[in-house]
Amino acid sequence: xxxxxxxxxxxxxxxxxxxxxxxxxxxxxxxxxxxxxxxxxxxxxxxxxxxxxxxxxxxxxxxxxxxxxxxxxxxxxxxxxxxxxxxxxxxxxxxxxxxxxxxxxxxxxxxxxxxxxxxxxxxxxxxxxxxxxxxxxxxxxxxxxxxxxxxxxxxxxxxxxxxxxxxxxxxxxxxxxxxxxxxxxxxxxxxxxxxxxxxxxxxxxxxxxxxxxxxxxxxxxxxxxxxxxxxxxxxxxxxxxx
Amino acid sequence: xxxxxxxxxxxxxxxxxxxxxxxxxxxxxxxxxxxxxxxxxxxxxxxxxxxxxxxxxxxxxxxxxxxxxxxxxxxxxxxxxxxxxxxxxxxxxxxxxxxxxxxxxxxxxxxxxxxxxxxxxxxxxxxxxxxxxxxxxxxxxxxxxxxxxxxxxxxxxxxxxxxxxxxxxxxxxxxxxxxxxxxxxxxxxxxxxxxxxxxxxxxxxxxxxxxxxxxxxxxxxxxxxxxxxxxxxxxxxxxxxx
DNA sequence: AACTTTATGTGCGTAATCGTACGTCTGGCT
DNA sequence: AGCCAGACGTACGATTACGCACATAAAGTT
Numbered sequence: 001x002x003x004x005x006x007x008x009x010x011x012x013x014x015x016x017x018x019x020x021x022x023x024x025x026x027x028x029x030x031x032x033x034x035x036x037x038x039x040x041x042x043x044x045x046x047x048x049x050x051x052x053x054x055x056x057x058x059x060x061x062x063x064x065x066x067x068x069x070x071x072x073x074x075x076x077x078x079x080x081x082x083x084x085x086x087x088x089x090x091x092x093x094x095x096x097x098x099x100x101x102x103x104x105x106x107x108x109x110x111x112x113x114x115x116x117x118x119x120x121x122x123x124x125x126x127x128x129x130x131x132x133x134x135x136x137x138x139x140x141x142x143x144x145x146x147x148x149x150x151x152x153x154x155x156x157x158x159x160x161x162x163x164x165x166x167x168x169x170x171x172x173x174x175x176x177x178x179x180x181x182x183x184x185x186x187x188x189x190x191x192x193x194x195x196x197x198x199x200x201x202x203x204x205x206x207x208x209x210x211x212x213x214x215x216x217x218x219x220x221x222x223x224x225x226x227x228x229x230x231x232x233x234x235x236x237x238x239x240x241x242x
Numbered sequence: 243x244x245x246x247x248x249x250x251x252x253x254x255x256x257x258x259x260x261x262x263x264x265x266x267x268x269x270x271x272x273x274x275x276x277x278x279x280x281x282x283x284x285x286x287x288x289x290x291x292x293x294x295x296x297x298x299x300x301x302x303x304x305x306x307x308x309x310x311x312x313x314x315x316x317x318x319x320x321x322x323x324x325x326x327x328x329x330x331x332x333x334x335x336x337x338x339x340x341x342x343x344x345x346x347x348x349x350x351x352x353x354x355x356x357x358x359x360x361x362x363x364x365x366x367x368x369x370x371x372x373x374x375x376x377x378x379x380x381x382x383x384x385x386x387x388x389x390x391x392x393x394x395x396x397x398x399x400x401x402x403x404x405x406x407x408x409x410x411x412x413x414x415x416x417x418x419x420x421x422x423x424x425x426x427x428x429x430x431x432x433x434x435x436x437x438x439x440x441x442x443x444x445x446x447x448x449x450x451x452x453x454x455x456x457x458x459x460x461x462x463x464x465x466x467x468x469x470x471x472x473x474x475x476x477x478x479x480x481x482x483x484x
Numbered sequence: 485a486a487c488t489t490t491a492t493g494t495g496c497g498t499a500a501t502c503g504t505a506c507g508t509c510t511g512g513c514t
Numbered sequence: 515a516g517c518c519a520g521a522c523g524t525a526c527g528a529t530t531a532c533g534c535a536c537a538t539a540a541a542g543t544t
Contacts, residue, residue, distance in 0.1 A: 062380045064463035068388040072380035087373035088366045089475060093467050094380065124330045130372075131329035137379045138304045138314035138336065144387035145423030146310040148500070172521060181387030183502060188523060204510060204521060221306035225335050233331060390530070414491065425532060430493060446491060446540060 010054040011105060012078045013129055016234060018121040025122065028111035034058070034098045036170075040081050041096035049106045050082035056102015057163050059179060060094050070144070070181035072137045074099075074156075076163025078230065083130050085112055086123075099179075100160075100169055128233045135226035144181060147222040149190050152180050154219035157200065161209045162227070168208040194218070252296040253347060254320045255371055258476060260363040267364065270353035276300070276340045278412075282323050283338035291348045292324035298344015299405050301421065302336050312386070312423035314379045316341075316398075318405025320472065325372050327354055328365075342402075342411055370475045377468035386423060389464045391432050394422055396461035399442065403451050404469070410450040436460070 009015050017025055034040075034056045041047055043063065051058070053076055060073035060081075072094065075081055084092045107115075115122045143152045156179060160169055173191065177184040191207075194200050199215045201208040209215065216223060251257050259267055276282075276298045283289055285305065293300070295318055302315035302323075314336065317323055326334045349357075358365045385394045398421055402411055415433065419426040433449075436442050441457045443450040451457065458465060 062384050062467070064384070064467070066463050068384065068463070070384045070387045072383050084373055087369040089370060089373045092373070093377065093471065127329040128331060131326055131331045131334070134376050134379060135335065137376060137383060141314050141379060141383035141386055142304050142306070142310065142312045142423070144383055145312045174521070181384070183504095184522090185503090185524080186501065188521095192523090202522095221308050221310070225304070225306070229335065416491070425534095426492090427494080427533090428531060430491095434493090444492095 009052075009105070010077055011052040011080070012234065013080055013125055014052050014105065016125050016237070021115075021119045021122050024119065025107075025115065028107040028115070029105040030107070032104050032106050034102045034104055036098055036101055038098040039095065040098065041092070041094070043093050043095045044091050046091050046109075047082050047085055048109055050080055050085060050109070050112045051104040051106045052080045053077050054103045054105060055165065056098060056104075057100040057160060057169075058096055059099045060096050061178070062094050068181070069178050071179040072140055073133055074136065074159050074163070077102075078163065078234075079129055079133065080126070082109075082112070083126075083133060085109055086116060086126050086130055099175065100164060100171070125234070128237075132226055132230050132233065135229055139222070139226050143222045147220070149180065149182055149186055150193055151219055151222045153187070153190050154194065154199070154215050155223040156180060157194075157207065157209065158212070158215055158219055158223050161212065167210070167212075168206060170205050171207055172205050251294075251347070252319055253294040253322070254476065255322055255367055256294050256347065258367050258479070263357075263361045263364050266361065267349075267357065270349045270357070271347040272349070274346050274348050276344045276346055278340055278343055280340040281337065282340065283334070283336070285335050285337045286333050288333050288351075289324050289327055290351055292322055292327060292351070292354045293346040293348045294322045295319050296345045296347060297407065298340060298346070299342040299402060299411075300338055301341045302338050303420070304336050310423070311420050313421040314382055315375055316378065316401050316405070319344075320405065320476075321371055321375065322368070324351075324354070325368075325375060327351055328358060328368050328372055341417065342406060342413070367476070370479075374468055374472050374475065377471055381464070381468050385464045389462070391422065391424055391428055392435055393461055393464045395429070395432050396436065396441070396457050397465040398422060399436075399449065399451065400454070400457055400461055400465050403454065409452070409454075410448060412447050413449055414447050 014025065040051055040058060055077055058075040058081055059071050060075065061069050061071050063069040081096050116126070143155055153176070156176065160171070161167070173184055173187040176187045180187065191200070191202050195202055197214065197218070199211045199218065201210050256267065282293055282300060297319060300317040300323055301313050302317065303311050303313050305311040323338050326332070358368070385397055395418070398418065402413070403409070415426055415429040418429045422429065433444050437444050439456065439460070441453045441460065443452050
């Protein structure tokens with residue numbers, strides 16, 4: 001279906017799974033469409049599936065009773081949702097929803113847990129990814145504590161750019177303000193600054209990355225650490241050939 | 243030695259390990275002293291041990307080339323250091339050091355990996371803890387993005403209070419400023435505010451919690467979510483008796 | 485006791501961001 | 515063509531925290 005020699009999966013985690021496990025993984029995957037605002041995991045409700053994104057972007061946010069919300073993780077075709085199931089945890093206070101339309105291959109909780117138990121290599125890839133996801137969350141904490149809105153916005157746009165095809169993607173200031181934990185007018189102003197610097201071009205509900213290098217300069221060290229670890233631990237890790 | 247019916251381990255994770263695994267775990271543990279500023283894990287250097295704290299407090303911080311540092315995790319007798327080893331990862335960009343003196347039971351990387359492979363119940367307890375550690379990091383990101391310094395300081399003091407015996411612990415404003423990612427004079431001022439409200443008493447290098455309830459009111463929803471999940475997933479989880 | 489280190493107290497101009505309130509534009513719908 | 519909701523632009527006082535600079539004070543050192 002999806003995993004074969006000619007047709008490699010577009011999800012980076014699936015493409016790193018050892019060949020011996022391909023058939024078992026393939027058998028339990030199901031393709032689904034992802035639309036903006038779709039909720040993949042409701043806070044404190046049982047998780048039902050693990051989604052391996054093939055395109056599009058999902059966000060993991062934490063919220064409180066007093067209505068504050070902030071993004072603590074971002075997922076594209078490099079990752080998967082539903083990590084708590086890997087940890088023998090049935091639900092989490094975090095919410096996962098779709099930020100940018102796309103597609104995913106998903107498997108049920110039962111299928112996922114079965115593979116985790118029976119396929120150590122599958123488990124190892126997922127655990128390495130879980131570690132990197134943790135690094136992303138930590139980097140977000142650092143960003144919110146130590147960097148300006150301009151730097152954080154540059155970081156977010158870079159992370160989004162890493163996860164979409166092409167240089168343009170749909171996103172509203174309103175969404176960005178939730179992601180970054182700031183008020184909406186502040187996003188508008190800061191977008192104009194980045195636009196004035198020639199790094200991006202903004203249209204209604206759309207942002208285009210024009211000069212990625214300059215954006216990376218602006219983001220500074222708020223961007224890059226988890227990304228480097230992903231390359232070291234997953235992309236560059238040697239997988240035995242079939 | 244440590245794990246026995248009369249002498250339960252003071253580390254909450256070890257005390258949750260299934261009885262069948264006690265002997266195997268006990269055999270590889272070694273007691274060590276922890277002194278302030280001791281480094282348990284250097285950034286990007288191979289991890290050598292997993293430490294199960296029995297007393298004292300450790301901090302996990304992320305730092306950048308441009309000298310910014312911030313705490314992304316805190317560990318006491320409820321947890322353990324070296325989680326990347328659980329994820330099949332040999333090193334991490336984060337640094338772990340001792341914040342408050344104490345003791346730990348540690349095991350070597352090899353011993354830990356062996357137990358992870360051969361003792362599924364041991365692995366499950368560790369994985370649940372790893373999930374909660376992730377929640378702490380996420381909550382920290384939320385705190386830095388959405389709460390004032392006063393609220394964040396109250397949260398940190400509560401988390402520290404949860405991990406020490408008694409109501410007083412040694413901590414300097416300088417350390418707190420690193421933990422919270424703010425400048426040091428800001429900590430001093432905010433400590434005075436909390437002291438003025440009658441919640442704490444501050445001496446040179448020491449802080450005493452006087453009114454915990456009021457401190458929790460000040461911290462608001464910046465405190466409590468990961469703590470509740472720890473209780474749900476670890477403390478209240480039923481473990482088969484010997 | 486003099487000295488050094490470490491820790492704390494304080495002030496003040498500046499920058500970043502909030503909170504709030506409007507006004508305007510765009511694209512889809514009827 | 516007209517309507518409407520969602521998205522964007524702008525302004526401004528208030529608040530929070532930064533970034534210095536410097537004074538004081540407590541503990542350890544010799």
